[in-house]
Amino acid sequence: MSRASRCGCRTSRSRRRQSWRRSARSHGSDGSGGGPVTRTAWARAGWIGAVVAALGVGAVAGRATFVPPRAAAEDVPVATFTVVEGTIGQTLSLPVTARWGTTPVPAPATAGTVTSIDVEQGRQVSAGDVLYEVDLRPAVVAQGTVPAFRDLGRDARGEDVAQVQRFLVAGGYLAGEAGGRFDARTVTAVKAWQRALGVLQTGVGAAGDLVFVPSLPARVFLTGDVVVGAILTPGTATVAVVDAAPRFTMSLGGTTQPGVVPVTGQRVEIEPEPGADPWVAVVSGSTQTEAGGVVLDLAAADGGPVCGAECDLVPVTGKDTTFPGSVLLSDLVTGPSVPPAALGTGPDGSRFVVTPDGGHVPVTVTAVDASRAIVDGLTVGDVVKLFADAS
Template sequence: MTLNASAEWEATSSVANRAIGTVTSVDVRSGAVVAQGQKLYSVDLRPVHVAQGTTPMHRDLQLGASGPDVAQLQQMLITVGFEPGDVDGVFDVGTVGAVRSWQSREGIEPSGAVALGDIVFVPELPIRIRIDPDTVYTGAILSGGERAITGLGAPRFTIALDDRQAELVPSDAAVVVQGPSEPWGAVIERVERDENGAAVATLGTGDSAPVCGDECAEAVGTSGTTLFSSQITLVPHTSGLTVPAAAVSTDASGVAVVVGDDGAKHSVTVVASAQGMSVVEGVPEGMRVRVPFTEREG
């Protein structure tokens, strides 16, 4: 069965911009993986950097300040090669010196204080991000507070099924998704109904790896949904001894059997059936089996 698979990045976090002014450059593309201290974009020629932390940037950080946001800044400074002293959440003279050195390297006036819009804290780094292209673009005017940055997990692959397709598709069916350069192997992990009652199959790989492997960044767009042709295997390829499917019946105990030329019943295991034939186990090669005759009128 050939259907379209939809791929969409799952959002793990959303972070607000706090810089105010005109965007003068965008320095990372959407879908890029960013790390501690990396420059994301500039506002009024002043760079905005990313750092790790669960406390959002909500004030200027300067001499005398204290709190978890200061500790997050100190950790970022250490990671990018500067020494503020202990990561104790106290903005002391050591932190002032480290901030000045960092600002000088980044082309910022070395004031020793970090302005509100100079850093955005995200919960984890490194992380793949999406910078909203409708909000942050060269020439855009920012007023502060825009939800500009989204942390991305892995693309989620799904296939929409109508009711008939949902009945035909096995719950663990193999799927081949056609990537831009090579096919990706996947399996159907579950089939669920959405809020409208439509059946949706979720694809996976059987482990934590994404369906698109190492090609996710290039293959899946960070805005909206990307479609890929996919093939669902309804009946797995298999080999073995075959008999006409009509030759297989069940006895009184529910066991599958075939009847030989001598009239004896032989228990079999049906491995797969398709196109009027069944692959079976439990009978020798070359044995002739009976196919029940059905009398028809006319």
């Protein structure tokens, strides 16, 4: 065979191979032409299968990883409560107002200009203390019920003279009894007192020298007319005596709900200071206000001051002082207490609690509020399930 023939055969075979490859690429490479499948197609199919298998394994593994195991019922702890002593009673919290009342004393026949104030408002004074000065002359407090309405000199008689004599006897200026006649020994005693006071010794008791109050010692307020520079005239009230104890009241607005208005005799506790023992009072009466409210008067059960021996804790200012207070609307009940959730109810309405081992203990509820129940049938320290009905 010639070289040309051999070259022609090779060329023909080469052309057939190229044609076959083109046919394979156009029919078999995507699996849709029905032609032979190439190695590339098999590789792709294998890769896709591996991905699908991996996803399946991952889903199974994920479910095994993220689904928590269920705890056995017996592993759940039982909620319990230890019985304690408690007290239940319906109370109404209201502020309590305390104020020292005053009573004006009979006005002396004083005339002149106030030149000094010598006593603090609300201060306790005793016989012989200087209250104020008029025209630089001291006005001294003394005990008595008759006002100093006149000057007292030799041979004057009356109860006002007896008051002056008792004052002089108590001060050590006069010996003997107060007979009610301004005699020579009384004149001498008045001069001795005037010398001690630092004023001119006349032996005559001027009308403005003494201010009589019913009892001493006493807390006093000077009236608004007694200020330095004010001009006093006979009959001007200068002093008011503070009451022996402050008045305690509680005020209720007109919108107070029916059924929660305290009545006479109900107990009231007043907190004088944080953490201190309360002052105990009772409602002693009530007064209707023009606005439709009610003012409750309080008094000590024993008839003494509400503040007892601690009335110094109420400032003597002539103004109201407010303290926290609470009214006991229903009697206090004390005993073993449990949360209401610890109470179970039987078919007949009876109440019970459940012990940690499942036993039922019948109880009688004597008092209950939103957070506690006082029961009979248990002892302080007993342990019960917290949720009886859930057992």
